[in-house]
Amino acid sequence: MDNYFKVIELFAGVGGFRLGLENSTKFKVIWSNQWEPSTKAQHASLVYEARFGKEGHSNEDIEKVPTSEIPDHDMLVAGFPCQDYSVATTLHNSKGLIGKKGVLWWSIHRILKEKQNKPGILMLENVDRLLKSPAAQRGRDFAIMLKSLDQLGYACEWRVINAADYGMPQRRRRVFILGYLKSQKTYNNLFKNDPFQWLHFDGIFSKTFPIVDEEQKEYTLSLKKWSLTRLTEEFNVEGKTSPFQNAGIMVNGKVYSKKVKSNYAGLYRSLGDVLDHDNVNDDFYLDESELDKWEYHKGGKKLARRAANGHVYYYSEGGMKFPDPLDKASRTIITGEGGKSPSRFKHVVQTPKGLRRLTPLELERLNTFPDNHTKLEGISDSKRAFFMGNALVVDVVKRLANTLEKNL
Structure with missing residues (x-):
């Protein structure tokens, strides 16, 4: 048995x-x-x-x-x-x-x-x-x-x-x-x-x-x-x-x-505890020319939208902390975390070298996976981020x- x-x-x-x-x-x-x-x-x-x-x-x-x-x-x-x-x-x-x-x-x-x-x-x-x-x-x-x-x-x-x-x-x-x-x-x-x-x-x-x-x-x-x-x-x-x-x-x-x-x-762990300061590709750092777009997405706004019946209503969303605070647990990872394009929901952290997105390894750590669990030839960084958005x-x-x- x-x-x-x-x-x-x-x-x-x-x-x-x-x-x-x-x-x-x-x-x-x-x-x-x-x-x-x-x-x-x-x-x-x-x-x-x-x-x-x-x-x-x-x-x-x-x-x-x-x-x-x-x-x-x-x-x-x-x-x-x-x-x-x-x-x-x-x-x-x-x-x-x-x-x-x-x-x-x-x-x-x-x-x-x-x-x-x-x-x-x-x-x-x-x-x-x-x-x-x-x-x-x-x-x-x-x-x-x-x-x-x-x-x-x-x-x-x-x-x-x-x-x-x-x-x-x-x-x-x-x-x-x-x-x-x-x-x-x-x-x-x-x-x-x-x-x-x-x-x-x-x-x-x-x-x-x-x-x-x-x-x-x-x-x-x-x-x-x-x-x-x-x-x-x-x-x-x-x-x-x-x-x-x-x-x-x-x-x-x-x-x-x-x-x-x-x-x-x-004990409590924070976003700052999972950061990898030694192996970050330059692609993860924000382009200064797009900072305005990042700030817009992260900021509060009130947008006019039109319903299927033609009725116009206003959709409001509050501002988010930008960059994300390092002394607290992170926000929830979602499947759209990967990619360079400015987004409201992607995490951005301040580092000595500048503002940057989170790497796949850091996203794995936020879900307490082993480092580089999803690293595999042919699997893109965006796909690895997608995995973590779906993971427990x-x-x-x-x-x-x-x-x-x-x-x-």
Whole structure:
């Protein structure tokens, strides 16, 4: 009998989950899948194979991979595609689970449903907007996920984790979901436990990332009598706010959640801590002739826009600190971080040599990846930046893995 948890990694990207889990000797990724439908060249998959090898790695559309070809496993992890919920677009325009890439949630569902030997543990990651999308039915998408997991025999706990709140060098807020199959001891412990006790003290998240209440109000609801179809059509059709807060549990169809905040007393890392002062190509320094454009993009402005019906409205955005402060955790990396063109969202730092953009290595450090993890012949700096805009913070997974190792 193997003395480690066999893991499959879906929507693997460049392997953030794997790096975090395999830091512990208790977890071993035995099969992975990475497929990018919008490009002919599979750059992320190439990086994954270069770092972890080709054995057990699939580079084909997961929707076309038969469940029978996926090996039995103890744990399934997935940072499933989040373009439909991304903070780079407005919530009103997000499509949630019915979006072009959002439907890939059902690939996870299909594997869990068809596997006779279901994985005992799930670890899922997405943008925190998942808890309140779509705009017309706040929380509907998450309710559908919770209901489908309940039907498959899982209880779960979730937490929105801002990596910077726990000492990491980037303000990157993501929702993590841990699922436990009914056959797991953890499921029974969760079922028998007081929700407050689990959320604050006994759960994997609370043991890894301590919290205190941000408000005393508790949010509860039952999904037991809801069907997936009814949830899709009727859930929260009149509600203006989501019933799902940034921490919660679901067991046997019953949901309990609260609004919490971090309770961390450790060391903090800043943007300045990750800078590489020795190996920066001149291309990363800003052209003085374009400083006005950079200042315009970073500054506050009020812009007139025209709606589809011809109505003119004004869009306002506040000013940003330019350059980015080095004594604090960085802003969130997005996929458009690469390239020379002036932009509101790209990071710019002041150095003795002048103002410059962040290098791919520095972006990797902000996500706590190993240095030059994405460096590979044929992979451009812009593509490496794109990888980091899509990636998770490895140390979040690493800390969760350490707690899971001690408690499962």
